[in-house]
Amino acid sequence: MDRIDLAREVIEKEAAALSALADSIDGSFLEAVDRIASLEGRLIVSGVGKSGAIGQKVAGTLASTGTPASFLHPTDALHGDLGVVREGDLLLTLSKTGRTDELIRFVGHFRRLGRGVISIGEDPGSPLAELSDVFLRIPAFEEAGPLSLAPTTSAILQLSIADALAMSLLERRGFTADEFARYHPEGSLGRRLLLRCHDLMHQGDELPVVAESVRFSDLLLEVTGKGLGMACIVDESGGFRGVFTDGDLRRLVARGANPLELTAAEAIAASRRGDAETPVGRSVVPAETLAVEALRMMKDQEITALVIVDGDDRPRGLVRLQDLVRRGIAV
Numbered sequence: 439m440d441r442i443d444l445a446r447e448v449i450e451k452e453a454a455a456l457s458a459l460a461d462s463i464d465g466s467f468l469e470a471v472d473r474i475a476s477l478e479g480r481l482i483v484s485g486v487g488k489s490g491a492i493g494q495k496v497a498g499t500l501a502s503t504g505t506p507a508s509f510l511h512p513t514d515a516l517h518g519d520l521g522v523v524r525e526g527d528l529l530l531t532l533s534k535t536g537r538t539d540e541l542i543r544f545v546g547h548f549r550r551l552g553r554g555v556i557s558i559g560e561d562p563g564s565p566l567a568e569l570s571d572v573f574l575r576i577p578a579f580e581e582a583g584p585l586s587l588a589p590t591t592s593a594i595l596q597l598s599i600a601d602a603l604a605m606s607l608l609e610r611r612g613f614t615a616d617e618f619a620r621y622h623p624e625g626s627l628g629r630r631l632l633l634r635c636h637d638l639m640h641q642g643d644e645l646p647v648v649a650e651s652v653r654f655s656d657l658l659l660e661v662t663g664k665g666l667g668m669a670c671i672v673d674e675s676g677g678f679r680g681v682f683t684d685g686d687l688r689r690l691v692a693r694g695a696n697p698l699e700l701t702a703a704e705a706i707a708a709s710r711r712g713d714a715e716t717p718v719g720r721s722v723v724p725a726e727t728l729a730v731e732a733l734r735m736m737k738d739q740e741i742t743a744l745v746i747v748d749g750d751d752r753p754r755g756l757v758r759l760q761d762l763v764r765r766g767i768a769v
Contacts, residue, residue, distance in 0.1 A: 479526030533559045534596075542565050576599060646670060656702075678722060732744050
C-alpha cells in the first residue's frame with residue numbers, strides 16, 4: 439500500500455472509532471464526572487504500558503484544569519508507593535483489555551483501603567470492570583495499522599474519553615482562563631494573564647529621570663547614560679511631565695535648533711512644535727497594568743514605551759516594547 443494511502447487509512451479508522459465513542463457516551467460518564475467533582479482528596483491515575491503513558495498525560499491535563507491528580511504506576515504502588523494513597527482519594531485506571539495482572543492486583547489493594555475506582559476499557563466483563571465502581575467503555579475497534587497490533591486506535595479512544603472527562607470537570611467547576619494561567623505561570627497564556635508592568639519595568643537607578651529645568655546637556659547625559667533611549671521629565675514636585683526620546687533629538691537636529699541652549703522642557707516643546715503632541719496621560723500607566731494591556735496600548739498609539747507612575751503621578755518605572763517581546767508577550 440502507498441504510504442500516503444496508509445496514513446490516510448490509519449487516520450480514517452481512528453476517526454471512525456472516535457465517532458463511535460462519541461455516540462456511546464451515556465450515564466456512566468456523568469456518574470464518573472460527579473464522583474471526581476465531589477472528590478475530597480486526589481484523583482490517582484494509573485495504567486501499564488501505552489495505557490500508562492496515556493494515563494500520565496491524562497493526569498497532567500486534569501491537574502492543569504483544576505482537578506488534583508497524579509499518576510501512580512501499578513508496579514510502584516505494589517512495592518511501597520501505595521502509601522501515598524489518602525482518605526478521600528479516587529482511582530482512575532486505563533486498560534484496553536482490563537486483564538493486566540499488576541493493574542488488577544493494584545486495584546484490589548486500592549479497594550481494600552476503601553477507595554472508589556473508575557476504569558476506562560473495552561470489556562465490561564473484564565476483571566478490572568468487575569472491580570470498578572464506574573466503568574467507561576470504549577468501543578472495541580481493530581487497531582489501525584498494517585499489523586493491527588500496536589495500540590493506536592485504543593490509545594486514541596482512551597485519551598479522548600479522558601480528555602472529555604477533564605473538559606466536563608472544567609466546565610462544571612466554572613474553571614476560568616485566569617485559573618488556568620495560575621497553573622501555567624510560564625506558559626504563553628500564563629504570561630499574558632499574570633505578568634504585569636511592575637514585573638518588567640526598569641526602575642530605581644535604571645530609570646532615567648531629569649527635572650524639566652535642567653540644561654539639555656544634562657538631559658542628554660541621562661538619556662545616553664541609562665541606555666534606554668529616553669528620559670522622563672518631571673516638574674519641581676516630581677510629577678511626570680513627559681518624555682524626551684532619541685526621536686526627539688533627531689527632530690531637533692533636523693530643524694536646525696541649537697539644543698544646548700535649551701532646558702529639558704524647552705527641548706521637548708521644540709522637538710514637537712508643529713506636531714500633534716501626545717498627551718501625557720496616554721503614555722503612562724499604573725504598575726498593576728497587565729503586560730498584555732500595555733502591549734495593546736503601545737500598538738494602538740504606535741509608541742514603543744510606557745512610563746509607570748505611582749498614585750501621585752511620579753515616574754517609578756519604564757516598560758518598553760522590547761521588554762514585552764523578551765518575555766514572550768508580543769507574539
